[in-house]
Amino acid sequence: MPPRQSMMYVTIHDWILERKKWYFYLIPPDPFGKLDEIITAPVNEAFFKVAAGYMNAFLKKGEMPPAQIAPVIFNMLDDYSAGREVVIRTGDYIAIQSFLRETKQSAH
Amino acid sequence: MAFDGLPLVVAWEMTLACNLRCRHCGSSAGRPRRQELNLDESLGICAQFPELLVQRVVFSGGEPLLNPNWVKIAERLGSLGIQTEMITNGINLNPTVVAQIRDTGIRSIGVSLDGMEGTHNDIRGRSDAFRLSLSGMKRAKSAGIALTALTTVNKANIKQLPEIFALLASLEVRAWQVQPFVPFGRGQSASDLNLTEQEYLQIGDFVQNCLPLAKLAGIQIATADSLGYYAEFETCPQPWRGCSAGLAGCAITSDGKVKGCLSMPDLYIEGDLREKDLWDIWFGPDAFSYNRHFSSEQLGSYCQNCDRAQDCQGGCSSKSYGLTGKFHNDPMCYYRLGQAVKVAS
Numbered sequence: 001m002p003p004r005q006s007m008m009y010v011t012i013h014d015w016i017l018e019r020k021k022w023y024f025y026l027i028p029p030d031p032f033g034k035l036d037e038i039i040t041a042p043v044n045e046a047f048f049k050v051a052a053g054y055m056n057a058f059l060k061k062g063e064m065p066p067a068q069i070a071p072v073i074f075n076m077l078d079d080y081s082a083g084r085e086v087v088i089r090t091g092d093y094i095a096i097q098s099f100l101r102e103t104k105q106s107a108h
Numbered sequence: 109m110a111f112d113g114l115p116l117v118v119a120w121e122m123t124l125a126c127n128l129r130c131r132h133c134g135s136s137a138g139r140p141r142r143q144e145l146n147l148d149e150s151l152g153i154c155a156q157f158p159e160l161l162v163q164r165v166v167f168s169g170g171e172p173l174l175n176p177n178w179v180k181i182a183e184r185l186g187s188l189g190i191q192t193e194m195i196t197n198g199i200n201l202n203p204t205v206v207a208q209i210r211d212t213g214i215r216s217i218g219v220s221l222d223g224m225e226g227t228h229n230d231i232r233g234r235s236d237a238f239r240l241s242l243s244g245m246k247r248a249k250s251a252g253i254a255l256t257a258l259t260t261v262n263k264a265n266i267k268q269l270p271e272i273f274a275l276l277a278s279l280e281v282r283a284w285q286v287q288p289f290v291p292f293g294r295g296q297s298a299s300d301l302n303l304t305e306q307e308y309l310q311i312g313d314f315v316q317n318c319l320p321l322a323k324l325a326g327i328q329i330a331t332a333d334s335l336g337y338y339a340e341f342e343t344c345p346q347p348w349r350g351c352s353a354g355l356a357g358c359a360i361t362s363d364g365k366v367k368g369c370l371s372m373p374d375l376y377i378e379g380d381l382r383e384k385d386l387w388d389i390w391f392g393p394d395a396f397s398y399n400r401h402f403s404s405e406q407l408g409s410y411c412q413n414c415d416r417a418q419d420c421q422g423g424c425s426s427k428s429y430g431l432t433g434k435f436h437n438d439p440m441c442y443y444r445l446g447q448a449v450k451v452a453s
Contacts, residue, residue, distance in 0.1 A: 091110070
């Protein structure tokens, strides 16, 4: 089964979550506490297309991903090959988004 | 290592225009900034939030309801799955506006309440401010919008805290943010509102004593601006890890500038959204350096010998800077003042 977008999540570092609660001044307390429960975020379509594209290219043709994001893609492949949801650490997410942005800029 | 935090919370100054001229206003709000963001620019900024995983946006001001585009911006944020809240002075919470707030999916609003009627009106500079804010709060409550009250405690209202609490309990607010007056902006000319160290400690005592009653009333009390950090208040889950500006959140001014927090001085503008994307500003190599590159050598004289300094990093950055012109140097730290009293006794 190919990777699916619904299987990919970004996990947000504990240190960010912890600090987020303390983002005081002009931020009223959240009476619902909803924010504290959000520790993962779904990836958007553009992100998924790129990540899944490189994952598939490696799995099917053995093509190496670009060097800047190769470690991230391999981390994702580890999860995927083990049949787990693909959990992307914050730093890895930022690396792929940065790569996407650079690619978009160089295309213009 | 590259910075890998994200702005999960964004405070957005919708406009600097305000229908009040509050004596303590840190933003000196009143007139709009020159060239405030238009609707297209604002929606363009909204579109940048998802890739940065922004989870929560808080509309602030000035008075955010004076931005004619607030409804469309709130709707766009809602369609992106971003939780939106608003801080307002409550003056304009008429039935139409309350319905708009509810319909745009804003579930919670914060309304400023700075004393009982005479004091609130005096601070706010308008004789009907208290009445209008209160009726607005009641209207919002009836519409199912959760209410937070925000009180900036100063010399004029510190003795009214018990009365304010009783009023808020009768209004069934969900939360009460208690923050000490810090002389920023227009507040610099209101020296009669300044708190003494003793009064500052009294706010903490009040909060501590009020907590059991607040629990009974279903009100969550939150303390801000270094009030109670490391004082083992229940309002402050331990450990406090220092100012989060530029680490877990940021602020956008009404003309599209990015800062760590809206109360930071303009000297600390990190970039302009009319020139750069939020992503590029957030991940700029020198962005938010006062917090991202903290080292203990930067601690000022008030904080350098504190046993909590490594974690706390000198309290609220804006307050520290506003009072001493330096970061990581909080002269009105509840923990330090409390320790001094303990030693003296």
